[in-house]
Amino acid sequence: MSNLAIPGSAAQPLDLSSLPDVAALTAQQAHLIERDAETWLLEHPAVEDAAVVVTGFTRDERVTKCARCGIASVFPGLDFDDQLVCSLCRDYEENRDQILRYFGRPDAFGELIRKRAAEADGEFDCLLLYSGGKDSTYVLFQLLELGLKVMTYTFDNGFISKTALRNVEEITQELGVPHVTLTRADQPKIFLESLHEHKSVCNGCFRSLLEIGHQVAAEHGIPSIVTGLSRGQIIDERLSWFYRNGIYDPERIDADLDSGRQVYHLLHRGGENYIGDRVKVVDFFRYSEVTKEDIRRFLAEHPSWSQPADTGFCSSNCLINDVGVFVHKLERGYHNYEAPTRWEVRLGHLTKSVADEELVDPTVNRRVTTLLDRIGYEQPVTREILAARMIAYVVTNGTSIDEVRAWAEQNALGSVPRILPSRWVPLSAVPRIGGALEFRSLPRMSDSRFDAVPMEPEATPTPVGFLEPTRALALAGADRPRARAVALDIPWGIAAGRIAVAVAAAASEVPAARLQWTASEPPEFERVPAGRAWVKRLDLARSSSEEWPQQVRTLTARLLARHDPHAGCLQAFMLDGPKGTRVLVLTADESGLGPDGLAPVVGAIGRILGIWETPQSTGAAQAREEAVRWLRARDGGARIRVSGGGAPEGDASEHGVVDVAAEDWTTELVVYDGAGVPGAAAPYRELDARFRRFADPVRPDGAPADSIVVEPAADGWRLVPESGEAVEMPVTAAVGGR
Missing domain, CATH: 3.30.559.10 (Chloramphenicol acetyltransferase-like domain)
Structure with missing residues (x-):
């Protein structure tokens, strides 16, 4: 297998029966696997184009690092210019002012918290998610400095450092801050689900943290939950999708994030007991430009806080965090803190050298393997790792992406075993320049750790x-x-x-x-x-x-x-x-x-x-004739094709034609009278007309056609052009309505 060769044709696929360890695969071999998967997917008759990407490999054999932020080229979707500056750094320079619009000053934070607290009229102004780590400890001191009435809450996920828990206890007692520590019995199961779905433990942990935090806040009448997420985390996890789509307006972003939380609650929690409209999440560092070095200096002056010695580089409170880093690196191909940490460098909150130290590649040590065994996560073999890293971007002729995926699953275990991509993304077109795939324009698959917001919808x-x-x-x-x-x-x-x-x-x-x-x-x-x-x-x-x-x-x-x-x-x-x-x-x-x-x-x-009446078809022919007269008066010599329930009787073709041959028409008239679908009500028939007839109709000569719907109204019929105002029809037959 180490001598993988480019296949001569689709009939000569790659031999994937025996794969070396994923660490031994070269970038060239990974690209051959991508090409083989693309060739295989294009065998489906509904697939018009496809691009398969195996994350964690560069586009050549050499790993490039950005000259400014230090991000590695194994991070998906990047390109580098001649000065080795990554596309994320270039985007930031180009849109710096727009990006920084989202962030504010500490006085604005204080005003926001006080305003919400005054409206709630409770005992506390805010609830701080307090982990005992350096960032949340710094935030606690700042909240008190602002004169806010604070309650703190710690989520014990079962793997919190004893030093961090001691920090929580001693500092809250020293400052006289009311505190509660809570846990949940099924958290190991949630960690396991998070590793399978997101290749990280942070997703499951933060969602448990937020869910319980909302309950605590609601019970105490607290309107605001304060987090210690860094600006890099805020940008990478919450804002990057908006920026990639050219959206920078803070009000629009906040509104969409709120609706995303509502949808998440509806999909995953059944919509019951939703309190997100009463309890809002506020990120402290959205309003503070403090650097990581500033935080370290501040804590050095407060000896009551101790740096845990038993956690990894990327956490100052959690023992299991290294497990998530290890699994993500293995199965996604890059460090899961790479993006937010490099954003800290771009923002000037962290030096590139310190970021390099924090992002050392994880190693398989006894503690990591013990924790993996403890939560029941089996380390995958090479084929499973490659499947987890593979993303299929597919363009179809209208067939569902799920149908293509089901076909792939059925054919993956044929005479020639295939590697089935774990993630599938439908596209209207694969971005290419001169036939070559433009990786930067591909949708980024986001495994959000810090928010229950459905970013990256599959379809707009x-x-x-x-x-x-x-x-x-x-x-x-x-x-x-x-x-x-x-x-x-x-x-x-x-x-x-x-x-x-x-x-x-x-x-x-x-x-x-x-x-x-x-x-x-x-x-x-x-x-x-x-x-x-x-x-x-x-x-x-x-x-x-x-x-x-x-x-x-x-x-x-x-x-x-x-x-x-x-x-x-x-x-x-x-x-x-x-x-x-x-x-x-x-x-x-x-x-x-x-x-x-x-x-x-x-x-x-x-x-x-009993809220809609099924419409009757009486008057459809009269409505058609009135509509034809109206169109001729409006357009002069319009050549009209009629389709739908009001098509002329006796026409053997699928679509009836008035005064003109099927291959020579300029305007399509769609008549919907509620007939033809058992039990269908007028409301959906009208909606369905918009779906099926206002989808950019094209005349036989290739020119755009004008579609007009004739639909039942409360007291007769109305004409609804594709553009412009609806026109009431002079038809007396009472049809439809409710």
Whole structure:
């Protein structure tokens, strides 16, 4: 295997039956593995382009380090200029003022905490997440210097240094600060899950820390939780996605982070007991430019704090941190503190030489292996390590990325064993320059350690907008054409339990969703089999009426981007908003729901709850004729193609044609009368029209076409052009409505 050669063709794949230790693989061999995987994926008829990247290897045999920050070229997505300056440093120099807009001064921090405390009128101004390490100890002293009333909380994950715990006890007693230390019995299991999913222990630890911290804050009426995250951690973990997408506005970023936390709570905690609107997380170092050396000098003057001698370079309180560093380096190919630490260098808070010392490569020592055994994590073999490092970026002709992945899984164990990438990213196009892959433009796969925010959505949803009179919002996934989300206004008088039963009953009518859902007597329903998602509920009643419509749009877009087809082709969420508003959000991969997608489910929900009437098709022909006359009056000699439920009778073609041959038309008229889909209600038919007919139609000659939808209205029909105002139709037939 050490003599891997470039295959002559797809019929001559690489021999991957026996691989050396991953540390012995060269960059050239890793690239051959990438090319072999790309060739294999392109055998799928729906895959139009693919790029496979094995992280942890450079684009050549030599590891390059940035002349400014010192980041190594094994970090994914980098390029270097002639002066060996990395692309992250160049981006920072170009956008320095924009990036620094997010950060403030200590007086602004104090004003923010005091304002929130005055509104809450509780005993304490803030709750500090206090680890006993150097950063959080420094923050504690600064909070007291600002005159704030502070309570501290320590999360004991079972692997906290005894010296750090002693620091916590002695310093809080010395300063007279109320303190509580809490733990959770299942934390080792959470560490194991975090290592499998993120190749780090920090993700699981920080989320447990925050969840319990929110509970403590709520119990004591504390409105603000203060963290000691460094600016490098804040940028890398929370802000880098925004910066890569050209978003620098602090208000926009904070609003999106809040909505991300709401979505995380909804997806992972069922939406119950959400308190994120009452308890906010505030990062102290967002408002302080203190350097690491400043912190060390400050603590040297306070002998009550002691530096733990039993932790690694990247932690001053945690023993298990080295385990996460080791696993991440092995299975991702680079140090998981590389990015935030190098950001500290760019910001001038740390010298490059000190950063190099902190980022020494982890070693397998007795303590690391003992801790791995203790939490039950088996060290992977070479094939598993390469799979964990592999990312597949795939462009399809509309087929779901999950369908391609399922095909790959079925074929990976054929006569020629393949290595299956662990992470899959759908793209509309693979970024290339002159045919060569542009690594810098590939989406970065982020394993966020410090926030429960779904960064890097798989697809950027395309909003369609609220529709009257049904008040419905529809979204379609840009990179997943069959990924859909619908948000529907539900009358407040309908009990939440009844809505849940209606969703379960409606879904049970769809064969593809039947195994996921089952209904019982109101107001209860159960999920079958275990592990499937049911209707999750999120209380957002504290939102303002002005913010609510945009909040619904943002949450629906996030839920669509995070839709997990492995948890069921259909998922449902209930959002309780201000002043008695309630929205039901359905997300689905419609390729798993049959040709009619979400329409039957939405129609059945409306029928079961009695909130929509199934429209009648009476008047469709008259509406078509009126619409044709209106179009001719507007456009003169428009040549019109008619499709949908109002197509002329007797036409054998799939789409009816008025006055013009199928190959010679300029305007498409889409008539929707509610017929053709059993149980479908007018609201979704209207939404579905927007999905399927406003997707940049093209005339037979290749020129853009004008699509116009004729849809049922409360007292007749209306014409809805692709652009411009809707036009009420002079048709008297009463059709649809509610």
